[in-house]
Amino acid sequence: MMGRTGPFQWGDVVQLTGPKQRMYTIVLTEGKQFGTQKGAVPHSAIVGLDDGSLVTVGDAEHLAIRPLLQDYIMSMPRGAAIIYPKDASHILGFADIHPDLTIVEAGVGSGALSLWLLRALHGTGRLVSFERREEFRDVAEANVTGFFGERPCNWDTVLGDLADELGEHVSEGEADRVLLDMLAPWECVDATATALRPGGLVLCYVATVTQLSRTVEAIRADGRFTAPKSSETLVRGWHVEGLAVRPDHRMVAHTGFLMTARRIADGVELPSFRRRAAKADFAEADIEAWTPGAVGDRTPSAKRARRARRDAQRQAEAIAAGSEPAGEAASDVDDAQVD
Numbered sequence: 478m479m480g481r482t483g484p485f486q487w488g489d490v491v492q493l494t495g496p497k498q499r500m501y502t503i504v505l506t507e508g509k510q511f512g513t514q515k516g517a518v519p520h521s522a523i524v525g526l527d528d529g530s531l532v533t534v535g536d537a538e539h540l541a542i543r544p545l546l547q548d549y550i551m552s553m554p555r556g557a558a559i560i561y562p563k564d565a566s567h568i569l570g571f572a573d574i575h576p577d578l579t580i581v582e583a584g585v586g587s588g589a590l591s592l593w594l595l596r597a598l599h600g601t602g603r604l605v606s607f608e609r610r611e612e613f614r615d616v617a618e619a620n621v622t623g624f625f626g627e628r629p630c631n632w633d634t635v636l637g638d639l640a641d642e643l644g645e646h647v648s649e650g651e652a653d654r655v656l657l658d659m660l661a662p663w664e665c666v667d668a669t670a671t672a673l674r675p676g677g678l679v680l681c682y683v684a685t686v687t688q689l690s691r692t693v694e695a696i697r698a699d700g701r702f703t704a705p706k707s708s709e710t711l712v713r714g715w716h717v718e719g720l721a722v723r724p725d726h727r728m729v730a731h732t733g734f735l736m737t738a739r740r741i742a743d744g745v746e747l748p749s750f751r752r753r754a755a756k757a758d759f760a761e762a763d764i765e766a767w768t769p770g771a772v773g774d775r776t777p778s779a780k781r782a783r784r785a786r787r788d789a790q791r792q793a794e795a796i797a798a799g800s801e802p803a804g805e806a807a808s809d810v811d812d813a814q815v816d
Contacts, residue, residue, distance in 0.1 A: 481543070482528070483527075483528070484524075484525050484526060484527055484528070485505060485523050485524050485525065485526050485527075485528065485541070485543075486505070486524060487505050487506070487507060487524060488504065488505060488506075488626065489504070489505045489543065490502060490503075490504055490543065490544060490549070490624075491503055491504075491505060491523060491541050491542070491543060491544075492541075492542055492543070492544040492548060493511065493532065493534075493539040493540065493541055494539060494540045494542070495513070495534075495537055495539050496537050496538070496539075500548075500552070501513075501539075502544060502548075502549075502552055503520070505520045505523060505524055506520055507520070507521070508520075511523075511534065512534070513534055513535065513537070514535075515534055515535030515536055515537045516534050516535020516536070516537075517534065517535070518532055518533065518534045523541055526541060528541075528542055528543050529541070529542050546592060546593070546596060546624070547562040549592075549624055550562065550565075550589045550592060553587070553588075553589075553620045553623070553624075554587070554616060554619070554620065555587040555616070556586070556587050556610075556612055556613040556615075556616035556617070557584075557586040557587050557610075557613050557616075558586065558587075559586060559587050559589035559590075560586075560589050560590045560658060560682060560732075560733070561589075561729065561732050563710050563712045563729055563732070564682065564710055564732055564733055564735065565589065565590055565593045566593075567708075567710050567735060568590065568593070568656065568680060568682070568735065569593060569594075569597055571680065571735060571737050572654050572656065572678055572680045572737065573678070574593075574594060574597040574598070574654065575597065576597070576598055576599050576600075576601040576602060577598075577601045577602045578598065578602045578603075578653040578654055579602055579603045579605075579647070579651055579652050579653050579654075580594055580598070580602065580603070580604045580605070580652070580653065580654045580655075580656065581605050581607070581639070581643065581647055581652045581654065581655045581656070581669075581672060582594065582604060582605070582606045582607065582655075582656045582658070583606070583607035583608070583639040583656075583657055583658065583659055583665070584606075584607060584608045584609060584610075584613070584639075584658060584659050585606040585607065585608040585613065585614060585617045585634065586608070586613055586617065586658065587613065587616050587617055587620060588616065588617030588618070588620040588621045589620075590656065590658065591604065591606050591617060591621055591632070592620070592621055592624055594656075595621065595625070595629050595631070595632055598631060600629070600630075600631060601631065602631060603631050603632075603633070604629075604631060604632045604633070605633045605634075605635060605646055605647055606632065606633070606634050606635070607634075607635045607637065607638070607639040607642065607643070608634065608635070608636060609636070609637065609638055611636055614634055614636055617634070618634060633646065639657075639659075639665050639668060640664055640665045640667075640668045643665075643668045643669075643671075643672055644668070644671070644672070647672045648672075649671055649672065650671075650672070650673070650674045650675075651672065651674065652672040652673050652674065652677060653673075653674060653677050653678075654677060654678050654679075654680070655669045655672060655673055655677070655678075655679045655680070656679075656680045656681075656682070657669070657679065657680070657681045657682065658681075658682040660688070661688075662681040662683065662688075662692050662695075663691050663692050663694075663695035663696075666695045666696060666699050667699065670699055670701040670702065670740060673740040674740065675740055675741065675742040675743070676739065676740060677739070677740040678737060678738070678739050678740070679696070679702065679737070679738050679740070680735060680736065680737045681735070681736045681737075682733050682734070682735060683733060683734050683736070684732075684733050684734070686734070688734075689707060689734045689736060692705075692736055693705045693707060693736060696736070696738050700746065701740060701741060701743070702738040702739060702740060702741065703738050703739040703741060703747065704738070704747070705736050705737065705738040706736065706737050706738070707734055707735065707736045708734070708735050709731060709732075709733070709734050709735065710732075710735070711728065711729070711730050711731065712728060712729045713725065713728040713729075714728065
């Protein structure tokens, strides 16, 4: 069972790390043993040791320690792609997840975000998770039960589409948070606004910029939310060893975009909602909708374009002649004279 402290007990989940940093996750069970090519050790030899002790397996020492939630999530079986810890931690912060909330989640996937949410609720409130695929729901339920040792009593799973089923499981104005991790969250904006209480929050997790754009415009068009805020999280590790201090060659870069908005009271219209992006109806066959103006690009004026062309030509000529191109001060003087 996860969450315990103190010496290891029967039923504890233990992470064993060998000399080559290879990790194994076991559940301490009476009569069983853990073995590698180097040898084996009975689980009974681990029970009673302090968290963070060394266990000898054959002639190799392994570190025995209780895994963190992120360790469990990264190694658990996956039916669908998971929300990585870097995004989950921001979701908990941006959505202000705390005990006693009523939270709606769709879709549940492999249960990664469900685990973070249930940990934050700490046995209080309610989490309602929607999933359209039965096999994914089953994987998530098994992963969550495996982490807590039993199914949390404040967790409900619903097999079906949130847009169709939400009203049957969550009353109007009952939800404090709605978290949408799906392909088309814009299809659930009306159901989300209906379920959220005034002041509640919707958070959408999407993978592509086109999904983000369409979701944001749907939130704006609905009129029952504050101006949506969007972001992404990039994590870059560092190699630190003596004087060899440098960024890692690999990093956890883009995984998804996060968008948040707050539910406003019925009958309230914010002035910012009067602004609309050009051609934002997102008709499937309307290719012309994806214009520079629709995606927020600013078209430079003809004067600015001529200036940029002139500066580029000067730089090219200077490089070809083997001299330094004009500096910023010279460019500023020229621009001032032209303007």
